[in-house]
Amino acid sequence: MPRTEDVLNSLKQAVTVAVHSTRELVGKVEQAAAEKEHERQETFQKNQEEGKTKPGDTYAPLRRKPGLRPLPGEELGLSVRLTFWDVLHHLARGLALSQRGASRGLAEHWGSLKYCQALSADATTHLKVSEEGKRIATYYKALQSEELGHAFALAVSEEILTRRYPDHSISIVRADTALRAGWRLTSRDKTKTKTVGYQYRPQFFAEVWKPGESSRVFPIACKGNHSDRRKVYEQLASAAVHADGVHIGAWNETPALLFSTEISLSDPLTVHALHADGPGGWLRIPDDTPAADIGLPVGDENPAVGIFKPGKGKDPDTSEPGCQIGPRHYKWFQRALARVGAAGLTAFAGDGESTAALLTARQGNDFFQSFAHAAAGSVHDARYTLLGERFEGTDHVFRLNGERVQAFSGVAKDILDALVTREGEEQRADIATYRQRAHAWRTKPNGTFWDHEWDGVVSISRDGTVLAMRQIPPFRNE
Incomplete structure (x- = not known):
């Protein structure tokens, strides 16, 4: 069993993550998609012959994001250099609004800490599954592959989009939470409107933005597996279906990022990535839009269900299943994304009251009202100066290989101050100020460091969040 000190040091080590994005991969994914459609069609015909379909039912192939390319x-070479602690930071941010309930009584994002020893670097500093990771995979293979697949996809997505848009901020939000501002995604959702009736959606949105300007949104569909390349091709073919479930702008113009992370139990971890280009994805707002408008409530908007597909020749216009954000709702959806992005930060800081205030009932704000996170509902429970910057948030103490460690998740104080809601003090979140401060923060140093004063590993993100961990001495009576 490695020493706790060695584990912490390994988390700050820069490692090489292999990346695969080629024309050959595109061909393999297209082949996998064709094979899956053939299987689906055979299954439909069999069910039809056995009387298991309804009268009038016809076979319809799944709609997949067209134009996939390396x-x-x-933007993405044969590998990327990351630290595993930075990857876990991305996972923690992605889990903050998940509302899975798996960490009931704790903030959801602490679920990322179970992977502290799941991967290790080999002699060439390539990441591989460690013995600890193999033990986790024995019992939680599906969960591990899903969550680590999300973690690496989000980390690589930020690298790609930062290189593509160096002067912009990048906010990554959970797609379901953002879409629930206007759509009833499932029959379990708390609204009486018509359900979307389509189960395929991207897992995340990446919003590329500057304060007061139009922003661009990239759906991110990501998966992970412990299998082989064949599974990778199948997952990317499936990701193409999920990515196409949301259109921003006109039919088939929305760009997207697709990932499948191959977490082999014997070979180095590899991120397989493709993208779809297109002129869409823009949430265009008038040039004279007041900056403060980004903070207006999203209300109970109900955009139409379905995606408008224009007819060709004699074929009529049709409505395809899914969600579409058209010009009339650009400003509204930009506000929805900004509020969900802000809620992700306050949830990461452990502030349930502020998180609930930023979300609507349809987005599940009662989840954050009904119980306190590990910070007991106060952003002032934990305050630290890390690498010269002041952060506020929440902490969690647990044992790592028998030794007590403290994990801290927080947000830069000036950013968090703009997002705090306190009903008793009549304090409300100021989204416009938050966006200004968060955008200014992106120019500060980011990455993974060892803070010698705090005596632990620290990951500071471009969005002003921090994830830190250190070993702490035994309590006095031990």
Whole structure:
């Protein structure tokens, strides 16, 4: 069993993550998609012959994001250099609004800490599954592959989009939470409107933005597996279906990022990535829009269900299943994304009251009202100066290989101050101020460091969040 000190040091080590994005991969994914459609059609015909279908039912192939291609070399080469602690930071941020309930009584994002020893670097500093990771996979293979698949996809997505838009901020939000601002996604959702009736959606949105300007949104569909390349091709073919479930702008113009992370139990971890280009994804707002408008409530808007597909020739216009954000709702959806992004930060800081205030009932704000996170509902429970910057948030003490460690998740104080809601003090979140401060923060140093004063590993993100961990001495009576 490695020493706790060695585990913490390994988390800050820069490692090489292999990346695969080629024309050959595109061909393999297209082949996998064709094979899956053939299987679906055979299953439908069999069910039809056995009387298991309804009268009038016809076979309809799944709609997949068209025009998949490899990412340009200047955006994503054969590998990326990351630290595993930074990857876990991305996972923690992605889990903050998940509302799975798996960490009831604790903030959801602490679920990322179970992977502290799941991967290790080999002699070439390539990431591989460790012995601890193999033990986890024995019992929780599906969960591990899903969550680590999300973690690496989000980390690589930020690298890609930061290189593509160096002067912009990147906010990554859970797609379901954002979409629930206007759509009833499932029959379990707390609204009486018509359900979307389509189960395929991207897992995340990446919003590329500057304060007061139009922003661009990239759906991110990501998966992970412990199998082989064949599974990778199948997952990317499936990701193409999920990515196409949301259109922003006109039919088939929305760009997207697709990932399948291959977490082999014997070979180095590899991130397989493709993208779809297109002129859409823009949430265009008038140039004279007041900056403060980004903070207006999203209300109970109900955009139409379905995606408008224009007819060709004699074929009529049709409505395809899914969600579409058209010009009339650009400003509204930009506000929805901004509020969900802000809620992700306050949830990461452990502030349930502020998180609930930023979300609507349809987005599940009662989840954050009904119980306190590990910070007991106060952003002032934990305050630390890390690498010269002041952060506020929440902490969690647990044992790692028998030794007590403290994990801290927080947000830069000036950013968090703009997002705090306190009903008793009549304090409300100021989204416009938050966006200004968060955008200014992106120019500060980010990455994974060892803070010698705090004596632990620290990951600071471009969005002003921090995830830190250190070993702490035994309590006095031990």
